[in-house]
Amino acid sequence: MSGLKPSAGERAFDALNIVVLTLLSLAFLIPFLSVLSTSLISAEEAMRRGAFILVPERIDFGAYDMLLNRGKIIYNAYKVTLFRVVVGTLLNLLFTSMLAYGLARRTLPGRNALVLIIFLTMIFHGGLIPNYMLIDKLGLKDTLWVLILPGLISAWNLFIMRNFFLTLPEELEESAVIDGANPAVILWKIVMPLSMPAIATIGLFYAVHHWNDWFGASIYINSQNKLPIQVIMRNILLTGIVHDETQVQYIRDPPPASSLKSAIIIISTLPILFVYPFIQRYFVKGMLVGSIKG
Secondary structure: OOOOOOOHHHHHHHHHHHHHHHHHHHHHHHHHHHHHHHOOOOHHHHHHHOOOOOOOOOOOOHHHHHHHHOEOHHHHHHHHHHHHHHHHHHHHHHHHHHHHHHHHOOOOOOHHHHHHHHHHOOOOOOOHHHHHHHHHHOOOOOOHHHHOHHHOOOHHHHHHHHHHHHOOOHHHHHHHHHOOOOHHHHHHHHHHHHOHHHHHHHHHHHHHHHHHOOHHHHHHOOOHHHOOHHHHHHHHHHHOOOOOHHHEOOOOOOOOHHHHHHHHHHHHHHHHHOOHHHHHHHHHHHHHHOOOOO
16 A cells, blocks of 8 residues: 555545645745844835835844944843743642642532632723722732732633543542642642643743733833843834933934834744743644643
8 A cells, every 4th residue: 555656536636735835825924024024124224115025135133233233222121021921830830730639639629619600700890990999908019929829720721630630540540649648749749740841831821821912011110121032022012212212322323114123023032932842742632632621
């Protein structure tokens, strides 16, 4: 069977697949290349050639120089964002895994009622004004913790991790109990090492949320030095300028607004893109296994 040559129809189908997938790849890649190229053009070229430039005539790093070398606003925003992503994701995984493990125990009294209450939070929300009043009363407003603590556990991610725990054989825990292990030891020494696909998947969800979220910071943060990178990016995208002139040195020939906007998109997007290749092998497995059993 392995020596049979593909028929003409099969070869034509393979060729058509290659052409279609290549065109789709280009369609997804061209917008990113356009943003990258726009971030590398000078003001003179932008005025002469217009807005859409795929290949710049001369590479100009004026936008990156203005954002990275002549000010500290981007670095401050990156520090806040990295703190939020690292600390927030670790705390999210810690509390989500502990609650999911408890809800996955069939001997837990009132387990179904707790699951129903958590599910209702996915449907009904208190609204922005009650949330703002609660954050203010708790003293979290204008602190970095307001970016982490209110969303410490996501109900959706909780159910995915809980369902993954339900797929683990009960015999493993029973044998650990016979050996004298308590629930904490079972969770950290047995369940967690076996749940790396689910942990990596949920961790990616949390990390991407922390990286991309701007709304919470724009509502609850007032200090300029506590704003994450996405809020800074949004302000520049809306206005084309950096508001806080004390944090960016004056440039005699500043880059065009389009280059500045594109540069901040590249700066704020590339780091999170590098995370995907390291977690991708866990991603599909974690999603599929976590959705089988309920």
